[in-house]
Amino acid sequence: MRLVEAIDVGRTVQIPDADPLTILRGIDLTVEAGERVSIVGRSGSGKSTLLNLLGLIDSPTEGELRILGEDAARLRGARRDRMRGREIGFVFQQFNLLPGRTAIENVQTPLLYAGGASFWRRERIAREMLERVGLGERTAARPERLSGGEQQRVAIARALVRRPRLILADEPTGALDLETGGTVMELIEEVAAETDAALVTITHDPAIARRADRHLRLSEGRLVPLDDPVPAGSAA
């Protein structure tokens, strides 16, 4: 199944008292179920902006974008929100954990909007997911008390807890050491494989990028294929 289909997509933002800023232009991208795609690019190249488009958080200003076969431009209101909650799992660059809530409460949040059995069994589901990311002992801790890497793992558990079909991860290992990063990546891939989900990962880390099936690079607002994710001269 084709989860993402972007044709000539662009994103331009209006800036007060200045010319409009085109962040993305002419993006063509398809992602199939079960596929793993990595995207690299310089800071400010528009990676997070692209991920927001794919995640139905933002809307393109040009081109056509279909997510799970639905025209993103026509997907509005509650239907758009529900589909985002059900089908898409986000790992934000800045984690975006809810302050004041414990780790397990944060992981439960998506299940509050799931309804049915997932809602009623949210605590158990969340606990299992935290155990899988290695935080079974820290369920009652608040994000403020967790290390950066632990916070990132809470964010990952929260993104996966509803078993999304499209996982969008913005530097999911940015705060983790090499070894933990590898373990966490393995976990994300494992959960993705269980549901044949697609995984789009933004990363600066060549080792992480190399785990993907397909490698892309954002540069000057355009998406270009990348044959070898390992930059020249890297020993890895």
Add this chain to the structure above:
Amino acid sequence: MNALARIATGFVSAVAEAMEELRIHRGRVLLSLVGVAVAVCALATVVGAGAVAEQGVRETSERGGGRAATATFNVNATTPPEPERVDAAWREVLDRYAVAYGTRLSYGEMLVQFTDGAVAVPVQAVDPAYGIIHRVRVSEGVWFGDADAERLAPALVINEAFWDRLGRPPLATHPTVELLGEGGRTAVVVGVTPRNGEWDTEPTAFMLADAYASLPVPGGTGSSMMGSLLPSFEAWIDRNQADPIVEAIRRDFAAALGDGAQVDAFRTDYAAFGDDPLLFVKLLVVGVAVVILLLGALGLVNIALVTVRTRIREIGIRRTFGATAGRVFFAVLMESVVGTFVAGVVGVGAAILLVRSPLMTMVLGGGELEDLPGFPIEAAVIGLGSAVLVGALAGILPAFAAIRVRVIDAIRF
């Protein structure tokens, strides 16, 4: 999953989310909720105490003027008809209009032998129904029953001062009183009415009208203070159609008495004086309570608005995990409602304790209420209802603020 279950789950999850939010922001909301609780307590207390006080006012007026609707009928005739004929006509008219409670009423006097001398004691000669129409309370013994008419020795219901003069004998011993005058009689005390205020220090008594009529004229003091030998008549009538029935009784009563007899009729109960003599007090009290509550609501809106602004980013995060705008609206609204509901429960609980406290009952009813009302359900309902309403009103503005922001802007906030 059917639609109903989905809605129910949605409701429960929104409330669960609201409670979690309340817990997180408890510091901020607690103070305004205390305000709401105080306001609800004030409102419920005022409504509850109002009901108790109203009962007090009503009972006092009923003791004087009879229950609603009580009418008094006076017979005027140049040549007074035979008392027996008047009584018979009265009973017949009562029967005709199915009036269950009617009484004769005349004021007189009897000469009573106390241990320290003879005293002329004012007497009200009545029928047993008088006790019901006027809510007469007895602190000892009983009010007249139908059987008292059969007694050879007339029955007396005396006041506390009278009883004091007798040396407060237990009524179980059937204390008797010597009535002086030509062919004096012995009367039996069957009941004692409690003291009715500071001034109630002189002995008085009730006697059944027939018994009183059969008394010999007391020693030279005159038999009536009303200037008429005929008693007046009172009837307790269904208040919903009081006026036509009063008029019909007046007409038929006069007709039955025949030539030249005239009957005046007038209402004496509190309800006859305007629709509701307590309406003004009630409106005033409710007005004050509503102002208190609105002040509480204002504080709540203010705080809720501030908290929502600081939470725009959080709300954006929730939206990315599937919270619809409607869901966010409802959850923010619920936060306010759940909070004020809890505050309402606390407020109503405090109001119940207040109103039921013996001190309050004493202040409100002078401790003399016969039908002491429990805490009125309507006060609890009004208290809780207004708490929820205020919560909903206070929550609507922040709820709109919460959904106005686009998800992408909230995330980048």
